[in-house]
Amino acid sequence: MLPEERDRWEAIKADGGLGDTAGLPKKFPYYSSGPRTSAERAGCLVPFYLDRRYPIYECNENCKCGPGCKTRVVQKGRQVRLEIFKTPNGRGWGLRCNSALRTGQFIDTYRGEIITDDEATRREKGARHGTKDSYLYSLDKFAEAEGIPPEELYVIDGEFKGGPTRFVNHSCEPNCRQYVVSYNRHDPKVYEIAFFAIRDIAPNEELTFDYLDKDEAEDEEVDPEERNEGGMKPVKCLCGARKCRKYLWL
Known part of the structure; x- marks a missing residue:
């Protein structure tokens, strides 16, 4: 991102909750302080969620636990x-x-404009032709299970408005990962995308995540040129990781 491009990017704040989870099955997602948990681990994701990437449902305005409940992590903001x-x-x-x-520590959520799938397709054309980067995140986690047609899905675009996580770069060996989080009212089409640390991260170490999530990654044995679908050109990866895949697709 060039300096002049950063000048036309606007920071925005989180606007609150997303979905009513009353009655939905939940497991306690975070470590709570106690005799078996150190103070440093309190509030961090437990392995059940950290390793499996299950959707996280935090307590909400319908719960009787109050604002001090230890499940209220993402909703309190960065x-x-x-x-x-x-x-x-x-x-x-x-x-x-x-x-x-x-x-397992929460870092921040991904913020941006909420746009339709059609608008996202229009905006992505420039990125596919190599003229700009793409900052689009499709909110399709529950599309198949809920039977949501593609034309009804929403997309987050952080290119012009958003939060600091818009600047998180790719790494083939990342230290962060994104998780779906919902609270206050359950809406399978709109929810939070939250960044959590997946290992201990040293001060001033760059925060990274894998642009090709391992659930979505293609066969690494295929030649990169053969994966050029939809006119997208393979981009050389500069992450410098020991197990770098050499190419990434945006």
């Missing part, structure tokens, strides 16, 4: 200081945290 910085190896802007992050 609690750590993040810094947008210029990467030294040509990957544009990046994001880091000034303090250490623990495995």
Whole structure:
């Protein structure tokens, strides 16, 4: 992202909850403070969610537990200081945290404009022709289970308006991952996308996630040129990870 492009990007704040989860099955998603849990781990995702990426349903306004309930993590917003910085190896802007992050710790949500699938397709044409980056996140986690047709799906676009996680870069060996989080009212078409640390992260270490989630990754043995679907050109990966896949697709 060029400096002049950053100038036309506008930061926005989270606007609250997304879905009514009263009556929905839930497991306690976070460690709570107690004799078996250190204070440092309190509030971090438990392995059941961290490893399996199940949707997270936090307590909401219909619960009797009150605002101090330990399941209310994402809805309280970001609690750590993040810094947008210029990467030294040509990957544009990046994001880091000034303090250490623990495995399972919540970092921030992905914010942006909520647009229709048709509008997202229109905006993505420029990215497919290599003229710009894409910051689109399709809210299709529950599409198949809920029988939601593609034309009714929404997409988050963080290109022009959003939060700091819009600057998180790709890595083939990431230290963060995105999770679906819902609270206050359940809507399978609109929910939070939250970033959590999947390992301990040192202060000022760049925050990264895998643009090709392992649930969606294609066969790595296929030649990158043969995966060029929809006119999208393979992009060389600059993450520098030991197990770098050499190419990424945006």
